[in-house]
Amino acid sequence: MEIPSSKVLTTNCLSRVFNSTVATYKYYWFISILEIYVGTETSRIKLWDIIISMIANAWYPVHYFRLSFGKNDSMYGAIKQLQVLAGIPIDANKKDIVDALRKELHRKEIKSLLRVFTLNVPFRFLRPWIDTSDDKQMVVRSQAFENVCLYALKKEENEWWIEINPAWSDYLKENYRILMDFAYWNLTLFLQTRNPNVPNIPNKLIKPEYRDSLTRQRMFWNTVIQTNGQLTCIYTGRELHVGNYDLDHFIPWSFVSHDLLWNLLPADPSINSSKSNKLPLLDVYLPGLANAHHRALCTYITLDKNKMVLEDYLSLGHTPNELANMNDVHFYEIFYQTFSPMVQIAMNMGFELWNYTFNYE
Numbered sequence: 339m340e341i342p343s344s345k346v347l348t349t350n351c352l353s354r355v356f357n358s359t360v361a362t363y364k365y366y367w368f369i370s371i372l373e374i375y376v377g378t379e380t381s382r383i384k385l386w387d388i389i390i391s392m393i394a395n396a397w398y399p400v401h402y403f404r405l406s407f408g409k410n411d412s413m414y415g416a417i418k419q420l421q422v423l424a425g426i427p428i429d430a431n432k433k434d435i436v437d438a439l440r441k442e443l444h445r446k447e448i449k450s451l452l453r454v455f456t457l458n459v460p461f462r463f464l465r466p467w468i469d470t471s472d473d474k475q476m477v478v479r480s481q482a483f484e485n486v487c488l489y490a491l492k493k494e495e496n497e498w499w500i501e502i503n504p505a506w507s508d509y510l511k512e513n514y515r516i517l518m519d520f521a522y523w524n525l526t527l528f529l530q531t532r533n534p535n536v537p538n539i540p541n542k543l544i545k546p547e548y549r550d551s552l553t554r555q556r557m558f559w560n561t562v563i564q565t566n567g568q569l570t571c572i573y574t575g576r577e578l579h580v581g582n583y584d585l586d587h588f589i590p591w592s593f594v595s596h597d598l599l600w601n602l603l604p605a606d607p608s609i610n611s612s613k614s615n616k617l618p619l620l621d622v623y624l625p626g627l628a629n630a631h632h633r634a635l636c637t638y639i640t641l642d643k644n645k646m647v648l649e650d651y652l653s654l655g656h657t658p659n660e661l662a663n664m665n666d667v668h669f670y671e672i673f674y675q676t677f678s679p680m681v682q683i684a685m686n687m688g689f690e691l692w693n694y695t696f697n698y699e
Contacts, residue, residue, distance in 0.1 A: 351466035361411040363459040365525040366392040385498035394435040401428035403542040538595040571606040572626030590615035599650035616692035628673040
């Protein structure tokens, strides 16, 4: 992905900032600078404000999606420890995380965890503009805005700041969305190499403001229940009727990051609080899931209804009609071949196993 060029700015240097990157720090450093500068139009930014913003931006992919940042990256472990030390909920929004960490910054153990991110990335980020590994030289030369570098590093009254080069002001504001996409695109490529079997990484980097209402999927199951009568919850064995069930993501949404129909099933409303984002035992619950979907698919196909909802099943490698015409054994095999690798990968990432009568913790 290319960034907009400029006749007066060294955009060629900016385009190289993520070359030879071995950790996520530079990505989150640049993302946080952009957010703070464009959001506040403040050219002088405290180093601690950038570091706290980095943690807040990385909070969701670490806590909710459990993405690996790689062996050379200490941010993952630091974020895990900060959650315990500061008592911040794992699903907190970015503003609440920033506010909480600012209030806790006076604590020695909190500041110690964050200080590691002040040591290298502020200096190394400028290497495409200023070719030196000497931090003192980097500070001096950045203050002269050598090679039209993006910012200057300054220390005043024992407090580190960066000062955005005024020459970059209009460029950053006018191209904010493109530059954010550039940073997240490169971050996605970086994380894909460290999470090669994890699906849909681009949608696991930012906490969504809202989730899909699942109206289309609920209408499908309502139609099936109204046609066949009641449905039995595969977890509790209780009868389910239209209006008294929740739609459950069999494999947690926090792993699959999609709402495809074949991973959704009506469940007793009491299940959500205990199952949460855990993995149901396949040998216990997969037969029930497969049987419910096979029966539902056969029922829906016979009705004169909009078949677009059935297109979700195409990602299983077969058309809805082909799946409906399979015998139960073949249909179960398709589900087993789909769900078994996902469960193994999710377990490797730290997702816990679950069943209705016993919580694996």
